[in-house]
Amino acid sequence: MLDQNRVQTMDINILLSIINMQVRNDFSSFEELCHFYELNQNQLVQRLALAGYTLQANQQFTAA
Numbered sequence: 001m002l003d004q005n006r007v008q009t010m011d012i013n014i015l016l017s018i019i020n021m022q023v024r025n026d027f028s029s030f031e032e033l034c035h036f037y038e039l040n041q042n043q044l045v046q047r048l049a050l051a052g053y054t055l056q057a058n059q060q061f062t063a064a
Contacts (some may be wrong), residue, residue: 001018001037002018002022002037002039003038003039003043004038004039004043005045007039007044008043008047012047012051013050015047015048016048016051016053016061019033019044019048019061020060020061023059023060024059024060027061028059029059030055030059034057048061049064054063
């Protein structure tokens with residue numbers, strides 16, 4: 001479902017929704033999701049940060 005290319009090109013709102021939903025429903029942490037899909041965690045955090053979202057302690061991205 002997710003790969004590094006898709007993460008870099010997907011609409012940011014869809015990406016945010018997928019990441020938050022997957023972490024909430026299928027993974028115990030954002031780090032676990034990145035490991036499972038072999039995603040570069042830092043690049044994903046940076047892409048979401050450029051759109052104004054930050055990773056919270058509850059493992060969800062929210063508007064800064």
